[in-house]
Amino acid sequence: MDHVFPKGGLYTRLITNRFSNAPAGDPMYIDPTTGSLVLQFVAAGVLSVLAMASRAREALKTFFKLLVPRRGRWAGKP
């Protein structure tokens, strides 16, 4: 797609603005509502903790698999 918009410069400025929390573009036009925002923080927190726990569990499983030889190998099975 060809666009006549100048590229470069502005994007960098916007990216910089993100870190300074400066508003960009139109203000939000839909109401996220307070309860929904609070719930979103809670939900994201719970899900992140669960995701971390899941990753830790997988890591532990892998670790123990490496540590403990499989029964099949002891029995000489393939």
Add this chain to the structure above:
Amino acid sequence: MGWQAVEGSFRDPSGFVYTRNGTLYRQVNHSFRDSFEAFLASGLYDELAQDGLLVPHRQVGLELSASSDAYAVLQPDRVGFISYPYEWSFGQLQDAATLTLEIQQRALARGFTLRDSSAYNVQFRGGRPVFIDTLSFEPLEEGKPWVAYKQFCEHFLLPLTLMSSRDVRCGQLLRTYIDGIPLDLGSALLPRRTWARLSTVLHIHLHAWALGRYADTAAGSAAKGRTMSRQRLLTLVKNLSDATRRLSWRAAGTEWAEYVTDNNYTPAASQAKRNLVMAHLRSANAQTVWDLGANTGEYSRAAREVAPQVISFDVDPAAVERNYRRARAEGETGILPLLLDLTNPSPAQGWAGRERLSLEQRGPADAVMALALIHHLAIGHNLPLEYIARYLARIGRHLIMEFVPKSDSQVKRLLLSRPDIFPGYTKEGFEDAFGRHYTIDAVQRIDESERWLYFMSPHSRPEV
């Protein structure tokens, strides 16, 4: 003035959609300039358009703008037939939800976010959902939550959960609640077993509770000091995506979903009917066909061999779902299955009754097919034949209609449990009623059946 606003797009202050001389345009207002430039420069637009997730556009001159605050004017590719979430089957709504989350995930990866997640931002094009709102993207402000989270839950997750866990007909609540089904209502309607599912508990039940709990609290004080990392946002969106994909509905068991395998046509009669339909569509040079009472789309597929766009309507959610799954599985691009109760067709609604178009406003079709439908309307729903003729004459430039006489086993079945109060339901009565609104161009008896096929043109041509 020379332009006409598309009424469904006025809520967003960053721009709006309008037509000028029949061409569709989207104006980007000056207030949205920075976000829009950043969106294009980031490469996100190109990525989404190339992958068929976002409708592509080309930029045109400002002389085509609709108002003085225009910063840019875009000419998006046309979608074809506009459909609404309350006309979609379970699978269609699910695919639209998945598309929205896929776009949000890709946007987050590039430092952007969707600033709304309305189901009306999605349309079906070439058999697949496509995002149509180019102005929905804004740079992500690090630490900020997703403002469209609640909207996603109300427009997609809750309706799908209700359809999957309670009853598929709950999808029709979207017709009443065009801004999304209220979470408290949905939470109350869902069965208790949904409390055992973490995603439903978080995104629907506790979400509904939180809305009430913080109804009188300012957002600033409640969220004070809290920030949401991009990783957490991605985790949230991924969970929504997993929850959406996990929902399922088995499209079977309803009366009409089995009709294709449970009717009284012999293979020869079926083939004869198919040949007649295709011949009439060819003679009408139909580009758009509306197949009313399409069931799982057998004759829609015949029509598709002649016309590039066929809208395949049926009242039965299971039939529409099967039709959609087949179209999707076989990569059929010209068939759009939609849910429609013809006795109560989609009305014009929303603000001032103009935000969402009625079925009639989205027509007329070049040809309307109403095969094996008349007896359901006239006998099943007590609609006078002339009322049926009058309405159909407004929505199509040609009509292919099958008359099913009382001697037919399907009509006998309808009259099993009620007295026959339809003395006018005869071939002569049918021709008299339809003759008041149509010129009957041809009438043929379908081989090996008692049914008749009519090809008609309305006396006064319906306007676009």
